[in-house]
Amino acid sequence: MRLIRNKDVISGAVFAIAAIAFMIQSRTLTFGSPMEMGPAFFPRVVGGMLLVLAIAILAKGVTEELREPTEPLRLHVLPIFKVFVAVVVFVLALRPLGLILASALLVAIVGSAPKDRRWPEVAISAVVLSVLSGFLFVHALGLQAPLMPWR
Numbered sequence: 001m002r003l004i005r006n007k008d009v010i011s012g013a014v015f016a017i018a019a020i021a022f023m024i025q026s027r028t029l030t031f032g033s034p035m036e037m038g039p040a041f042f043p044r045v046v047g048g049m050l051l052v053l054a055i056a057i058l059a060k061g062v063t064e065e066l067r068e069p070t071e072p073l074r075l076h077v078l079p080i081f082k083v084f085v086a087v088v089v090f091v092l093a094l095r096p097l098g099l100i101l102a103s104a105l106l107v108a109i110v111g112s113a114p115k116d117r118r119w120p121e122v123a124i125s126a127v128v129l130s131v132l133s134g135f136l137f138v139h140a141l142g143l144q145a146p147l148m149p150w151r
Contacts, residue, residue, distance in 0.1 A: 008061025015054035022047035079113035086110045098148040099138060103130035 022043045032038030086109035093102040104126040111122030137143040 006061045006065045008057050008064065010061075012054045012056075012058030012061055015050055015057065019047040019050035019054055022050070082113040083110055094145065096149060098146040099143075100130045100134045100147050101149065103133045 026040035026043040026047070029040035029043075030038035031040045031044060034041075086106050089109060090102050090106040093105055097105070107126035107129050108122060111117055111119075111125065134147050138145060138147055
């Protein structure tokens with residue numbers, strides 16, 4: 001029962017379930033080759049890598065728990081809810097506010113989630129990440145999204 005409350009065992013199991021789901025969903029698609037990738041190539045390769053990572057995390061959690069019991073996992077719901085709200089706000093604010101302001105808003109909301117937040121660091125991160133995401137996605141990758149509300 002101790003293993004079920006270990007955070008590494010739980011996250012490894014979640015990663016394994018996601019990896020297996022990716023690989024099962026892509027089983028009817030053609031795989032292709034690295035030079036000519038089929039639609040199943042990416043989900044299977046990423047699913048396989050995620051499964052290897054999941055097994056490593058699971059093994060670490062099991063051996064750690066068997067060696068020395070850790071404290072039980074406590075689920076903090078408010079930070080998880082704030083991250084979910086930040087993603088929803090970003091999606092709703094992207095068109096009216098533009099990519100830069102919506103990204104800054106996303107970082108500000110997510111930055112309010114931890115108890116030990118430092119607002120100057122959150123503000124600097126919001127400015128740097130929103131400007132970099134605007135440059136990267138709109139200018140470098142050619143994403144068709146407004147940078148600012150007036151554009």
